[in-house]
Amino acid sequence: MLAKRVIPCLDVDAGRVVKGVKFVELRDAGDPVEIARRYDEQGADEIAFLDITASSQGRDLIVQVVESVAAQVFIPLTVGGGVRRVQDVRRLLNAGADKVSINTAAVQNPALVEEAAGRYGAQCIVVAIDAKRTADPARAGDPRWEVFTHGGRRPSGLDAVEWARKMQASGAGEILLTSMDRDGTRSGFDIELTRHVCDAVDIPVIASGGVGSLAHLADGVLRGGADAVLAASIFHFGEFTVLEAKRYMACMGIEVRL
Amino acid sequence: MKIAVIDYGMGNLRSVSKAIEHVAPQARVLVTADPAAVAAADRVVFPGQGAMPDCMREMDARGLQPAVRKAAASVPFLGICIGLQMLFESSEEGETPGLGILRGRVKRFRRDAMRDAQGARLKVPHMGWNQVHQASSHPMWSGIEDGSRFYFVHSYYADAAPGLASACCDYGARFTCAVARDNIFAVQFHPEKSQVAGLRLLANFLAWKP
Numbered sequence: 001m002l003a004k005r006v007i008p009c010l011d012v013d014a015g016r017v018v019k020g021v022k023f024v025e026l027r028d029a030g031d032p033v034e035i036a037r038r039y040d041e042q043g044a045d046e047i048a049f050l051d052i053t054a055s056s057q058g059r060d061l062i063v064q065v066v067e068s069v070a071a072q073v074f075i076p077l078t079v080g081g082g083v084r085r086v087q088d089v090r091r092l093l094n095a096g097a098d099k100v101s102i103n104t105a106a107v108q109n110p111a112l113v114e115e116a117a118g119r120y121g122a123q124c125i126v127v128a129i130d131a132k133r134t135a136d137p138a139r140a141g142d143p144r145w146e147v148f149t150h151g152g153r154r155p156s157g158l159d160a161v162e163w164a165r166k167m168q169a170s171g172a173g174e175i176l177l178t179s180m181d182r183d184g185t186r187s188g189f190d191i192e193l194t195r196h197v198c199d200a201v202d203i204p205v206i207a208s209g210g211v212g213s214l215a216h217l218a219d220g221v222l223r224g225g226a227d228a229v230l231a232a233s234i235f236h237f238g239e240f241t242v243l244e245a246k247r248y249m250a251c252m253g254i255e256v257r258l
Numbered sequence: 259m260k261i262a263v264i265d266y267g268m269g270n271l272r273s274v275s276k277a278i279e280h281v282a283p284q285a286r287v288l289v290t291a292d293p294a295a296v297a298a299a300d301r302v303v304f305p306g307q308g309a310m311p312d313c314m315r316e317m318d319a320r321g322l323q324p325a326v327r328k329a330a331a332s333v334p335f336l337g338i339c340i341g342l343q344m345l346f347e348s349s350e351e352g353e354t355p356g357l358g359i360l361r362g363r364v365k366r367f368r369r370d371a372m373r374d375a376q377g378a379r380l381k382v383p384h385m386g387w388n389q390v391h392q393a394s395s396h397p398m399w400s401g402i403e404d405g406s407r408f409y410f411v412h413s414y415y416a417d418a419a420p421g422l423a424s425a426c427c428d429y430g431a432r433f434t435c436a437v438a439r440d441n442i443f444a445v446q447f448h449p450e451k452s453q454v455a456g457l458r459l460l461a462n463f464l465a466w467k468p
Contacts, residue, residue, distance in 0.1 A: 001374065002429060003387045003407060040453065045387055071276045076409060076451050096272045098411075098451060121308035123383050123411045173383055173411075202369070204381045227381060257387040257407045 003257040004221045005045035005228035006245050007078070007206060008235045010035060014053050015061030019236055036069045036077075039235070042242035044075060045257060048101075048176075048230060051081030052151075063095045070096025080128055080176070089116045093124060101126035101176050104149040107156050107163075110170060117171025126206075127167040128176040131160035131193055145179075145193050152180050160193070161200045168201045175201060176230070179209040186212025186233070194224030206230050214240060214248040221254050259464065262299035263289045264326065264341075266317040268308050274338065277450035278303070281461040293325035301464065302329040304444075306340025310364065310414070311352035313340045323357070330359050330442055336463050337444030339412060342437065345444055346416050360437060360444075361419035372430045383413045384429045390436065390447065393423045398436075398443050398462045406455040408447035410435070415446060441468040 010017050016030040028034055036047050047069070051062040059082060066079055079092050080101030089100045106113050106127050117125045130152045131145040145160035164175050177197050179190035187210055194207045207226035211217060211234055220229040234240050246256040259282070263275050275287045288295055296302060304326060306313045317323060329335055330345070337345055346356045349364035356364065372380040387407040392399050415433040424443070425436035435446040443463065449456035 001389065002380070002384065002410075005386050067272075070273055072280075074273070074277050074280070074451060074457060075453050076411075076448075094272065096276070098273070119308075122413075123307065123385070174385065202379075202381055203383070204385050227386070 001255045003045070003255050004226075004249065005206075006043075006217065006242055006249070006256070007046045007048050007228055007230040008039045008044050008242060009048040009050060009208070009230050009232045011050050011052050011232070012062060012065055012081075014055070014058035015065055018052070019232065032065045033068045033072060036073045039242055040073045040075055043246055043258065044242045046076040046078060046228070047073065048078045048080070051079070053082065063091055066092060066095040066097050078126060078176075080126070086112065086116050086119065089120060089125070093120060097124075099124045099126045099174065101128040103128040103130065106167060107147060107149050107158065110166070113167060113170040113172055117173070122171045122173035122203075125172050126174045126176050127164075127172040128178065129160055129163060129167075129197075130178050130180050131190075132180040133190070133193070143192055143196070145196075148180060152183075161196050164197045164205075165200050168203050172203060174204045174206065176206045176208060182210025183208075185210050188212065188216040189220045189224055189226075189229075191219060191224045194220060194226050198225035198227075204228065214245055217245055218249050218252040218254060221249065222252065259285045259301065260299045261285050261287045261301045261303065261464070262296045262329075263287060263303045263305065264296060264322060265289045265291045266306075266313065266320050266322055267291070268306055268313050268316055268340070271305055273450045274303060274305050277457060278460055278464070281457050282464045285464060291320045291322065293322055296322065296325040296329055299329070299333065301334045301336075303336045303338065303463075304330075304341035304344070305338040306344060308340065309351060310340055310343050310349045310356070311354040313344060314354055314356070317344075327357065327359065330357075333441060334463065334466050334468055335442045337442070338450070339446060339448060342444035342446050343414060343416055345437075345442070346418070349414060351414055359442070360416075360422055360439065362422065363417050364414050365417050366414050367430055374430075380430050383411055385411045387452075388427050388429060388447075390425045390427055392425050394438070396424050396438050396443070397466050398424070398438070398459060400462050402455055402458050402462075408445075408449065408452040408455060410447045412446060
């Protein structure tokens with residue numbers, strides 16, 4: 001049976017991991033290769049890198065990071081952040097990324113997803129959706145989420161569930177779904193959002209945003225219906241290892257790779 | 259030992275070559291589109307990702323088909339993902355003819371059949387870590403526990419002729435995920451992305467004497 005995946009996520013700024021990683025025994029808490037290796041040893045099913053580099057000079061550094069990690073860590077790598085053009089996708093894939101996630105650029109230019117998937121295959125194109133719950137008086141009681149772009153700063157007017165469907169039709173192979181309401185709150189995934197998107201598409205969905213405990217990870221799968229769960233801080237701060245997370249999920253009856 | 263990883267411009271071959279270098283630091287791994295270099299290699303890896311019609315077209319555009327056929331008939335030969343699918347007679351994906359080196363046809367997962375034992379819906383592409391059940395003992399499985407998980411990402415699988423299956427996997431239905439014949443071994447999953455088990459399979463390939 002196919003295992004549900006646990007994916008630690010690393011924020012990378014100008015080639016260095018940020019958001020203080022607090023593993024014991026790490027020589028360099030900012031070194032993406034060392035941290036990726038640690039997660040690999042703990043049994044991570046995949047590793048996600050989000051490039052948050054603001055300056056254009058630092059942009060190329062993520063390519064070097066991917067190259068060094070891919071030479072030493074033999075599990076799938078997903079890389080996103082600042083992917084604007086098909087050339088960006090190609091550069092990251094050539095560097096050793098297995099999947100590239102596209103967020104803002106998919107909204108600005110939906111043809112990009114179609115073109116990238118057409119050229120490199122749907123399997124390597126992830127569409128990242130940052131969604132925020134909106135109050136819609138016309139549809140009282142009917143939950144709705146809006147897609148935000150530019151790192152969650154700009155509303156797009158798009159409905160997140162509709163957008164996920166549209167991106168599947170454009171050739172996305174996977175959806176990385178982040179609840180902006182929950183991100184950073186450690187209060188758990190937005191289960192309702194996860195469930196709505198999972199039910200709307202046939203492609204795998206990664207739940208993200210809000211994980212503060214192992215129970216939250218299990219909830220994302222059992223109640224949200226997610227195919228994979230992504231978390232950053234609970235792993236970075238050394239509260240739990242990936243292995244502990246997977247053991248807990250296994251105890252909850254979830255199929256995982258142990 | 260010279261190992262050629264055939265490069266026909268379809269996606270990332272860096273991971274494949276790095277994984278082989280990792281298990282065999284002394285080997286010379288060449289990622290190449292040059293038919294002569296493929297012909298001169300001791301072992302050949304035939305990867306592929308994306309869509310099979312594009313893979314076939316790009317391979318032919320580089321004049322690689324004769325070299326691939328020759329390698330598949332002579333030296334230890336490892337097909338990966340689309341590299342497995344291309345060995346078969348044809349694919350439903352764009353109704354593409356394959357190389358026809360192995361008997362069978364490549365089919366898409368049938369949407370209406372995609373339910374697990376509990377009735378839950380299964381997504382396509384089949385993406386993630388699934389258990390590989392070995393159908394036969396083979397030097398390529400040496401040191402790899404039966405039922406080990408490997409990383410898959412695909413929407414099509416080979417419906418292989420009887421006798422070719424070396425391993426199978428369950429997703430909606432049971433499908434063949436590894437085939438073996440003479441000097442050919444091919445897998446639907448990605449050993450270069452399958453951590454310890456995948457690296458062991460690649461090490462086994464380098465030691466394999468068909």
